[in-house]
Amino acid sequence: MNRTGTAYATWRDGWRRFTARKYFWPAVLACGLAFSIAADRYDFVDLYVQLIVIYVGINIILTVSLNLINGYMGEFSVGHAGFMAVGAYTASLITVHVLPQSVAAVGFPVAVLAGGLAAALIGFLVAIPSFKTRGDYLAIVTLAFGMIVKSILENIDAVGGPRGLLGMEKLTTLPWVFFWTALSVWVIRNLVYSNYGRGVLSVREDEIAADLMSVNTRQVKIIAFVVSSFFAGIAGGLFAHALQFINPRMFDIIKSTDVLIMVYLGGIASLAGSIIGAVIYTLLLEILRPLGIWRMVFMPLLLVVLMIYRPRGIMGLRETKLFEPLGDLVTERLWRKTKKEASDAAP
Amino acid sequence: MTASDLLLTVSGLCVSYEGIEALHGVSFEVAKGEIVTLIGANGAGKSSILRAVSGLVPYAGAVVYTGKDLKNLPADRIVAAGIAHVPEGRGIFGNLTVGENLKLAAWQRRDKSAVARDLDRVFDLFPRLRERTKQLGGMLSGGEQQMLAVGRALMSDAELLLLDEPSMGLSPVLVREIFKIISEINREGKTVLLVEQNAHLALQIARRAYVLETGRIVLSGTGRELAGNPRIREAYLGG
Amino acid sequence: SKDDASQIKIGLIAELTGDIPAVGASCKNAAEMAVAEVNAAGGIQLGDKKFKIKLIIEDNAGKADQSASAAQKLITQNKVVAIVGPNASRYALPAAEIAESGKVALITPWSTAPKATLDSRTNASKKYVFRACFIDPFQGGVVAKFTLDNLKFRKAAVLYDVASEYNKGIAEIFKTVFEQNGGKIVAFETYTTNDKDFSSQLTKIRQAAPEIIFLPNYYSEVPLQIQQAKRLGIAAPFIGADAWGSEELLKLCGSDCEGYYFSTHYAADAAGEATRKFIADYRSRYSATPDDVAALTYDSFGLLKQALATAGKNDRQAVRDALARIPRYDGVTGTMQFREGSGDPVKSAVILKIRDGKFTWFADAKP
């Protein structure tokens, strides 16, 4: 009696906790949005801090979206900056040349969205070689793609060539960054915990077996690449309007490796990991500034030591419960409960 | 069985994977010239024992081979000491040809003519391998791979062979063939520690046997005794 | 705090790591030297008190975003009175945007892209952004006219880095001016930053048989280009721009560059007293000859020093206003004149000739 009573109580508590979570995320999001709007409007946060927070947000978007390909799908894409460039240039061209200056601020979300869509279209094209090619061969495809994007941009004088594109207003504000960051995390989390997301995982685990278990691997790859590049494009649009200046060199292989480092630092196949990775990396770069040249000696050492002690990154393959869907959590909890009862009942 | 006959002594062996203990203090011994078999259900820990002996997993407890403590010895030194291990799942190098797989197993041997002799012997035992000398290991069928794995163990010229389910996935003729070959090798003086699911045949050729259940040895005796034990008949021989 | 009151804080953003570390290193060296000189003399007289300068150095890692955040940090966290750097236009641009909106004067020593000091939307001059160097269109024109008028060559080839705004900018101006004045560009070839092999482009140039080859590229690349060209049997002479102007070029080039001309900011041998002293001090301090970045950085600090002195107070707006009002400044890189409302100095270029393994003055090119 007593035992079932406790078990029931834990179950009930658990259930309450989960239902309470129904309000947790909306509350967090509402507060975050309110705070970011207030900070933007009344400037009670140092502009430097604001700028860093903007970078953190953009890096979270980049990291989470690359994690979809490199962590969840298990590929090794090294051309993420290319998608970012497509988004950045598309969005900037729209705000600078298409939209009249008076409506640029209003049109900003549309421009960013257009940047994301343009990148997604390119992502679709890059997905096609991935049908036949895997692993390092696909890495070269993405690498070549990144180089091609950079080279094209360098050669179009209409977008400034190597001199870059300017004329954007500083439209990337805290509220917008907050909005897009939250959206990207939410959407990618939704994808991961869906049928298609499980398809993505199965491609990583064993593509042949996945195919034989009815997973349309081509469809899965297209979805993963499109979603990932869409958000990389969004990040590009935000980046361009935060710096008010872009040039092709910003989106070279070094940018791609930065994102890679954030992904693997935080941990593969983990949204929480991506967020942690992006935050830590961006902040460390700023905090360690006083070290001067030695900052760039120290950071890689830190990375190496971390990888040795946590080879899968800080969160590798683990996720905070906060991101898992309620339904799964409830079944899992019920299951643990029965298992515990069974073992309690055993002599 | 005198102490000088003892080849391998395992005592208090404990193995854990990711913090979960799979073997809880296993002790047994193998004497020179014996075939000793370990039987047990899936997941009982048979393979873990072999892995510990050949130094593939860390363990607590002691493994002594011809008076020498094997603990802390890297796996390749254990091979040099005279223990060959045919691992579960065969462990064929798929990108090496059949011939290279066999030659690699003779890595530590210097006597070229003896190696050539052993190679011939392996080909005599498994003519199929001779036909496929140049084929990549990865392209062999399951049975062919199994032959290659046993062949490799012979190439190392070890005194003690650890065989992990050598009959898995083989056709009935080959199963009998493999067991015949094991007896033959044994008659030629090699000692064999055999892990088998085919308990019928294993108990037939084994001098002694141990029964393993969830990481503990629960029964031991001669092959014949255990084959006659009703409990064993029911649990492992299918009535 | 007390510190703040007794010090003038100046920020420096330099490319210490990233793609052009040599530029960052020279910039940092010259800045430290300039500040040390001021402080050794007791500081700058503001009103009735002497203030020492505190230099805050930030590495931008050769990244645009870090240039912006470094600028923002210097403005809001370190509360500097003015900023020097970054050097390359691609890093100076985002930092300049921040300085402009933060209302802090920024002097970029070395960014020659016209856009750096202009408002990107209106193309009017930025209010808070200045530079110590002349701009690409001026220099490209100088070299083109010199080639046509003094050297009397009519057929030229160009080899430049297409991925770098500086090289491309000058190359294009050169082409326009050269063709406008009756010359002919027979080959206009490119490569990408970090390339070390130019054989394909040079073979093409050889095919086009130019009378002279213009290399608006950095001193670290020029020797490779000239040596490879000679190996391919190209006999035409070469001509360059200010990025040649480091004595490293002489070391790297050996005798291969003998007799060639290039345009730059100043001529060490024809220089006045101040310049010679600067070079000597720099040499004794760092046992290296200052390159153009070092000289321009030093001049940027000179400008700031003068502005502070005329402003008479440790105040951002006052410093900016004083800077904007400096009519003329005699720096180590020559005389600069600022036109009303523009951050770009008017200064003359010089043409140097490499003779006996030394840079020697050849001609002045007035704007």
Place this chain on the structure above:
Amino acid sequence: MPLLEISGLTHYFAGLCAVSDFHLAVAPQELVGIIGPNGAGKTTVFNLITGVYRPSEGSIRLDGRELTGQSPHAITRLGIARTFQNIRLFKDLTVLDNVRIAHYGEAAYSPVEALLHIGRFRAEEKRITVSALDLLAVFKLDFVAHEKARSLPYGLQRKLEIARALATRPRLLLLDEPAAGMNPNEILQLMEFIGWIRRTFSVTILLIEHQMRLVMGICERLVVLDFGATIAAGLPAAVRSDPKVLEAYLGEEAAP
């Protein structure tokens, strides 16, 4: 009409003829065994049926529909599922996800609904999860539903593979050496289990196995392959005394 009809199936690997002129018709609800020496080409036949390899020649029909040339997932969706000779689970995923993935083909919501968790998403997810848990319960695997597949003991991994295959709702189930690595007692249990699956899920089964006890005990018909060619076919009793089979596969001592 036979459920599965294979005719003239031939396959070469770089000159090596792994399967030659293979014919087989399987009626609905039948349980047919394929046996033969190692390397005879049995697994290759499975790979050809499921679309892993494209046959060099021949045709494979399911319910009269041609399968050759279709992609594996399309074939699976038409109703053929399999297990693997070397277990191929999604090792780093949970047991539940292993089974849910096999529902991929039947989830009736679009990617957009998945991205935004709207529309049919919730209902479908619930249905799939419940269906997967039900299946696991039927297989008595529900108590490990949230464990990683890699942590299961071998026997349970085999079982999970079968469960995962059944989750695709096949009409034809291909089992490749399900008894490998099991002791005689476990084989007896497996025999019962296969019979039970066949009844419960009313599937047709094609089975590759080397354990004669299992093959003779449950197969209704046998096909014997050797060097890619069919050397005997028919009722188990007849096949087991066929001299060619005795020589190539069972060995002389097995003669009755």
Place this chain on the structure above:
Amino acid sequence: MAYFFQQLLNALQLGSIYALIALGYTMVYGILTMINFAHGDLFMVGAFFCFLLAVYLKLSFVPTLLLSMLGVACLGVIIERLAYKPLRTAPRVSAIITALGVGLFLENFTLALSPYPKHIPPLLTNVTWTVGAVSISSLQVLVIVLSLGLMLILDFVVWRTKAGMAMRAISWDKTIVPLMGVSVNKIISLTFAIGTGLGGAAGVLYSLAYPVIDPYMGIMVGWKAFICAVVGGIGNVRGAMIGGFILGAVEILVAAFFPSTYRDFVAFTLLLGLLILRPYGILGRPQPQKV
């Protein structure tokens, strides 16, 4: 016609430089299936060793080459022991990211010591022969001959020696290799020593051909070696060589016959097309995958 031959010769030189770097890269990459992103930086260290030996010790070409190779090989083995060995059983990407970190460390550490480019004095007298309208330099010949020779040696080691056999076995499954009595640590160290030593050799030859060196010279070259190794077919020594020549040829010939502005665009598009046509590289085959 002479133009074409001259460009072909240019392609051959650049190709053999790439091939030489790709060789060392493939050695580690093919055997340990580990992308050693630090290879380009070890190559840079090789060039700096060359600089130090040639300028401060005033050594001649052969001792400079050998000592640089030795120095870089030692560095490679040390790096392997400290940074990669702990990650042997970890997922492959962990080692890749670690290598990326090691590479960044080497670059920036060298940079912190000296940010300015360095000039390598000519260690060999360079002679240029002119045949018709085609110029050939002795350096070109040296680079081409030396890299071909090294390739042949390497090919022999990997395919014809016992150590090579063990290396290939390790590339398949390193957990089983000790059961053959092979010391995995020794073989891996040997592999690293050879691979990075070749990187050092490439650094020396490269700095003779292009005598201006800087701490970042290895980045792009490292990525290009990666491209060569993959385009040639992973783990294939000859493939890496061919990959190097292809990349060299593509870069040179595209610039020769198209406007050079489009070189990168056309070159990478061609590579992309090549990979789409041959998804496993020129000489590569899909890993035998038995289902």
